Amino acid sequence: MDKLIFQRHAEVCQTLANPVRLEILSLLRAGEKGVGELAELAELSQANVSQHLSNLRSKGLVSTRREGTHIYYCIANPKIIRACDLIREVLVEQATEHAELVGATLAPRSRR
Amino acid sequence: MDKLIFQRHAEVCQTLANPVRLEILSLLRAGEKGVGELAELAELSQANVSQHLSNLRSKGLVSTRREGTHIYYCIANPKIIRACDLIREVLVEQATEHAELVGATLAPRSRR
DNA sequence: TTACTATATTCGAATCTATGAATATTATAA
DNA sequence: TTATAATATTCATAGATTCGAATATAGTAA
Numbered sequence: 001m002d003k004l005i006f007q008r009h010a011e012v013c014q015t016l017a018n019p020v021r022l023e024i025l026s027l028l029r030a031g032e033k034g035v036g037e038l039a040e041l042a043e044l045s046q047a048n049v050s051q052h053l054s055n056l057r058s059k060g061l062v063s064t065r066r067e068g069t070h071i072y073y074c075i076a077n078p079k080i081i082r083a084c085d086l087i088r089e090v091l092v093e094q095a096t097e098h099a100e101l102v103g104a105t106l107a108p109r110s111r112r
Numbered sequence: 113m114d115k116l117i118f119q120r121h122a123e124v125c126q127t128l129a130n131p132v133r134l135e136i137l138s139l140l141r142a143g144e145k146g147v148g149e150l151a152e153l154a155e156l157s158q159a160n161v162s163q164h165l166s167n168l169r170s171k172g173l174v175s176t177r178r179e180g181t182h183i184y185y186c187i188a189n190p191k192i193i194r195a196c197d198l199i200r201e202v203l204v205e206q207a208t209e210h211a212e213l214v215g216a217t218l219a220p221r222s223r224r
Numbered sequence: 225t226t227a228c229t230a231t232a233t234t235c236g237a238a239t240c241t242a243t244g245a246a247t248a249t250t251a252t253a254a
Numbered sequence: 255t256t257a258t259a260a261t262a263t264t265c266a267t268a269g270a271t272t273c274g275a276a277t278a279t280a281g282t283a284a
Binding site for chain 1: 270271272273274275276280281282
């Protein structure tokens with residue numbers, strides 16, 4: 001039921017499903033930044049960063065503030081960061097579980 | 113720095129970036145379910161549900177338990193659900209903000 | 225106006241993704 | 255063994271995404 005919300009949710013996740021955009025969001029954790037600054041920090045072209053920012057903005061994940069010819073981007077909702085953090089935690093836990101399995105196989109005497 | 117973690121994070125988000133898979137995860141909130149059961153609840157073909165489950169499983173988002181010829185799927189880590197809930201909250205807040213803007217335009221006297 | 229800087233957009237090729245259809249596998253029962 | 259039910263996989267096509275390159279726009283200063 002209500003497939004529409006799943007569709008919209010999927011669209012947001014699609015925007016999060018790109019390593020460059022995740023890096024941009026991560027860079028914006030410390031506060032707003034301009035396009036050129038982001039491009040330099042991520043070592044990417046201005047055009048490419050702008051494309052990704054456009055994507056993030058279209059899904060409402062970042063917002064902008066203009067100051068003269070500069071445009072500063074910031075994270076629109078801190079819950080986005082929390083969601084990213086949770087997924088990171090899942091990845092860390094997966095890695096930990098995997099390491100435990102490997103350890104149990106290579107050095108079973110260390111178990112418990 | 114550490115672009116690899118962004119890559120892996122993006123891969124998980126890519127798996128979450130599909131309305132069918134989000135619906136499957138949502139159905140699994142209530143507890144483990146078999147493939148056929150999921151297919152019926154989501155009104156999708158068995159093959160398609162199985163394909164999506166394979167995707168979810170390959171990213172470690174669901175785990176399985178076999179019982180005879182049936183295979184039951186469940187959510188591998190509750191943090192995945194919390195991450196999804198946060199994104200939903202962002203969507204709700206976006207909708208609320210949008211509604212407020214529309215309301216302010218159509219009926220400004222209701223403001224404050 | 226012209227020039228310059230910052231940012232955005234368009235376009236095309238390569239790559240990736242989702243689906244249905246068909247087929248394969250696995251476990252159980254007869 | 256054969257048959258059957260549950261699930262998984264392969265394949266081909268249609269559609270979406272990414273990137274660099276080129277171009278366009280917006281703001282400011284001279």
